[in-house]
Amino acid sequence: MIHDLSHELATPPHRDERTRQEFVASLRRHVLVDMAAHMQKRYASHVLPKFETAQGRQPEDGEEVHDAMMHEPYFCFYSAVRYNAQEMVFQSVIPVIDRNMEDLNQKAQSIRESNTHVEGTLTLNPKLEIPRSVTNIDVHLAPGSYHTQYQENDSSAGAIYDNSINVFAFNQMGRNTDDIGHSFSNYVKVAFPDFKPERILDCGCTIGHNTVPWAMTYPDAEVTGIDIAPGLLRYGSARAKSMGAKVNFSQMNATALDYPDNSFDVVFSSMFLHELPQKDIRAYMKEAFRVLKPGGLFLTMELPPNNKMAAYDSFYLDWDCYYNKEPYYKPFRDQDYLELVTTAGFNGDSFQETIMPRYTYMPADEFTAQVQAGPAFDDRTGRMSSDIRWYGFGVWK
Amino acid sequence: MSSRIPMKHRGKRPRFFSANGMDEMMSMVLEMTAEVWIIKKRLYLLERVAGQAGVSLTDEIENYNLTEAEITELDTLRHDLIATVLRSTEGEFVATRKVREGGGTETNDANAETQAA
Numbered sequence: 001m002i003h004d005l006s007h008e009l010a011t012p013p014h015r016d017e018r019t020r021q022e023f024v025a026s027l028r029r030h031v032l033v034d035m036a037a038h039m040q041k042r043y044a045s046h047v048l049p050k051f052e053t054a055q056g057r058q059p060e061d062g063e064e065v066h067d068a069m070m071h072e073p074y075f076c077f078y079s080a081v082r083y084n085a086q087e088m089v090f091q092s093v094i095p096v097i098d099r100n101m102e103d104l105n106q107k108a109q110s111i112r113e114s115n116t117h118v119e120g121t122l123t124l125n126p127k128l129e130i131p132r133s134v135t136n137i138d139v140h141l142a143p144g145s146y147h148t149q150y151q152e153n154d155s156s157a158g159a160i161y162d163n164s165i166n167v168f169a170f171n172q173m174g175r176n177t178d179d180i181g182h183s184f185s186n187y188v189k190v191a192f193p194d195f196k197p198e199r200i201l202d203c204g205c206t207i208g209h210n211t212v213p214w215a216m217t218y219p220d221a222e223v224t225g226i227d228i229a230p231g232l233l234r235y236g237s238a239r240a241k242s243m244g245a246k247v248n249f250s251q252m253n254a255t256a257l258d259y260p261d262n263s264f265d266v267v268f269s270s271m272f273l274h275e276l277p278q279k280d281i282r283a284y285m286k287e288a289f290r291v292l293k294p295g296g297l298f299l300t301m302e303l304p305p306n307n308k309m310a311a312y313d314s315f316y317l318d319w320d321c322y323y324n325k326e327p328y329y330k331p332f333r334d335q336d337y338l339e340l341v342t343t344a345g346f347n348g349d350s351f352q353e354t355i356m357p358r359y360t361y362m363p364a365d366e367f368t369a370q371v372q373a374g375p376a377f378d379d380r381t382g383r384m385s386s387d388i389r390w391y392g393f394g395v396w397k
Numbered sequence: 398m399s400s401r402i403p404m405k406h407r408g409k410r411p412r413f414f415s416a417n418g419m420d421e422m423m424s425m426v427l428e429m430t431a432e433v434w435i436i437k438k439r440l441y442l443l444e445r446v447a448g449q450a451g452v453s454l455t456d457e458i459e460n461y462n463l464t465e466a467e468i469t470e471l472d473t474l475r476h477d478l479i480a481t482v483l484r485s486t487e488g489e490f491v492a493t494r495k496v497r498e499g500g501g502t503e504t505n506d507a508n509a510e511t512q513a514a
Contacts, residue, residue, distance in 0.1 A: 015439075015442075016435050016439065019434065019435045019438045019439075020431055020434075020435060023430075023431045023434045023435070024431070027427070027431075076413040076414050077413075077423075079411075079413045080413045080414070080419075080420060080423040080424075081423070081427065083410070083411065083413070084423060084424050084427045084428075085427070087406070088427070088428075088431065090404070090406070091404055094400060094402050094403075094404055095400060095404075097402060098400045098401055098402045101401065101402075137407070137408070138406035138407045138408065141406045142406065143402065143403040143404060143405055143406045143407075144402060144403055148402075150401050150402055151401075156402060160402070322411075323411050325406070325408060
């Protein structure tokens with residue numbers, strides 16, 4: 001069973017449509033939990049011994065594992081099921097959004113303009129050029145990618161994202177697919193209790209699902225989410241208001257932030273860097289350094305770097321790069337994250353990697369205890385499963 | 398089904414299998430499984446809705462005695478379903494393998510035979 005969205009923009013599917021979405025969510029779970037476990041056993045029992053016999057050593061990295069696995073029949077089945085499941089996510093969601101497009105857009109606008117919802121601005125820039133890295137590819141097989149608009153004042157891209165990630169996550173990313181935002185904002189609160197951020201910026205926020213938790217964790221802070229795509233931001237603004245969270249949304253390219261120097265106490269992002277070309281990652285991080293106040297925190301939730309992972313685990317996470325239209329995934333994960341932050345201008349002495357459990361899946365005191373104990377890096381880190389551990393890195397200015 | 402929002406992503410789909418048609422076959426199997434699940438769940442709900450209306454569909458179905466005519470009709474429907482699903486494995490579309498006397502196999506290309514004749 002997957003949850004209905006818990007805000008006013010929820011667009012209930014017909015019974016059979018919901019059943020199809022549940023099927024796809026179950027299929028996703030099957031491939032990412034059950035088939036993934038079996039594939040790893042096949043690697044250990046068949047592929048690795050063959051490699052060791054032929055090469056006289058173990059694979060050095062994920063690429064060598066990938067080359068070896070491509071001839072393993074179970075890898076072919078795993079990949080085919082996983083690829084099809086990804087396509088089916090969108091095919092189970094799009095007909096619902098398409099049918100309800102006018103009502104959805106009217107409702108979203110009504111919420112944004114109402115006097116009865118919390119404040120929160122939406123600033124769009126129709127002249128902003130959407131980068132080709134976004135327009136040229138249907139990232140993670142999403143038809144139309146993030147940026148496409150289908151009518152005037154359109155929020156469809158946001159609705160597709162919200163509903164599709166609900167199916168994609170098979171209930172593992174939080175009740176409102178916002179566990180990352182809750183986990184990271186509460187990690188900061190637990191780990192740095194004297195830190196009281198006044199202005200928080202979430203870059204590449206999409207629909208603000210991980211931005212809203214910052215407003216909840218730090219209710220006195222001014223929280224802003226920026227993204228390149230107008231449809232996501234229209235939807236996100238209405239969504240946040242509907243959830244009672246005061247968040248400002250602005251259409252902006254994170255590589256050229258329209259803020260003065262030293263503007264923010266926190267610059268956060270989640271699942272953002274791996275969607276950027278290398279030059280954009282570096283440009284964004286320089287901007288993050290610029291707009292952070294002295295003593296401010298740059299923090300990002302991401303996938304762990306390949307240089308910290310066993311060869312098989314690297315291969316496993318790199319699958320999206322090869323087969324899920326995420327071309328920047330592996331080039332990002334091949335980077336040295338410390339080098340990224342120091343090149344941007346940060347002093348690497350305060351560079352910190354962090355692994356944390358999911359905040360919304362346990363009592364708050366248990367989350368606190370686990371954060372304070374410092375969870376270890378293991379094969380659950382960054383792997384979408386029923387026991388995922390989020391990975392992040394950060395640095396103080 | 399027309400849609401203003403595209404249903405298909407841009408770009409080619411990867412090939413995971415070396416055998417032609419296998420990738421498409423996998424897609425068909427998964428889509429069909431989804432359709433089967435939708436039907437199964439609807440039947441499940443149908444029985445429960447009927448139960449709430451005072452009709453124990455579950456018991457009625459378990460105890461229903463098919464007439465001869467219904468048995469014959471179901472036989473035909475079932476046979477047609479199997480034949481339809483397995484249509485691509487029949488007749489001229491298949492390169493059959495014959496077991497050679499003394500062991501081994503040879504491929505008997507039905508098309509080649511047809512052309513030779």
